[in-house]
Amino acid sequence: MLLKNKNIILGVCGGIAAYKSYDIIRRLVNLKANVECILTKSAHQFVTPLTLQTLSKNSIHNCMFEHIDKWEINHISLAQKADLIIVIPATADIIARFASGRANDLLTCTVLASKAIIIVCPAMNTNMFNHKATQNNIKTLESYGYKFVMPESGELACGNYGNGKLASVEAIISFIINLV
Ligand SMILES: Cc1cc2nc3c(=O)[nH]c(=O)nc-3n(C[C@H](O)[C@H](O)[C@H](O)COP(=O)(O)O)c2cc1C
Numbered sequence: 001m002l003l004k005n006k007n008i009i010l011g012v013c014g015g016i017a018a019y020k021s022y023d024i025i026r027r028l029v030n031l032k033a034n035v036e037c038i039l040t041k042s043a044h045q046f047v048t049p050l051t052l053q054t055l056s057k058n059s060i061h062n063c064m065f066e067h068i069d070k071w072e073i074n075h076i077s078l079a080q081k082a083d084l085i086i087v088i089p090a091t092a093d094i095i096a097r098f099a100s101g102r103a104n105d106l107l108t109c110t111v112l113a114s115k116a117i118i119i120v121c122p123a124m125n126t127n128m129f130n131h132k133a134t135q136n137n138i139k140t141l142e143s144y145g146y147k148f149v150m151p152e153s154g155e156l157a158c159g160n161y162g163n164g165k166l167a168s169v170e171a172i173i174s175f176i177i178n179l180v
Contacts, residue, residue: 002177003033009078009085009116010035011107012052014042016157017089017123017166021047024088025055027173036061036078038107040094064106075106079114084180087111089123089166092134098146099137117179121149121172126162149175 008028012021021037028035035056039049049060066074087094087107094107098120103109111118120141128134129151138148149172154165167175 003031011087015089018046075109082116086119123166
């Protein structure tokens with residue numbers, strides 16, 4: 001009941017940890033949140049729209065130019081209705097795009113157009129995460145007020161051990177509950 005009447009936009013990006021978005025959606029829906037997913041183009045390589053749609057009990061959004069329903073422009077109406085936007089997993093690329101104010105797809109446009117709380121959950125190879133470019137992008141976004149649930153150390157999909165593993169589902173859900 002903790003998230004009753006909260007509109008949460010879940011941005012899913014093209015990283016191997018995208019499958020964990022399934023569990024996050026299930027947990028948010030159990031807490032009575034209304035969850036709507038936006039997939040990046042790359043995310044389609046990792047998760048299926050059908051599963052996201054079924055778990056969230058809502059249509060998914062994956063295109064800037066999809067049919068305009070009731071004359072609402074998709075990214076503007078999503079941006080306005082959101083209480084919170086959470087990006088899981090946030091790739092190095094989406095973090096760079098957010099930091100530079102890009103608006104080249106539905107997720108970046110929605111984030112740029114929204115005044116909602118934005119929570120970013122990075123997951124990537126350790127060197128990608130530690131790179132000065134990524135760290136500077138994170139600092140930039142923090143200065144804009146974006147919140148981060150930082151990755152953990154552990155075994156990564158590439159087989160290496162190090163920092164860059166998506167934060168646990170438990171940590172992400174607790175972070176959301178404490179914030180709203
Ligand atoms: C198998 C595979 C796994 C990947 N995992 C990650 C990842 O965990 N983190 C990341 O930042 N990029 C990862 N990438 C690279 C992204 O898919 C790529 O940068 C893409 O352009 C991200 O697009 P998006 O941010 O719009 O979803 C992976 C690519 C492949 C092929």
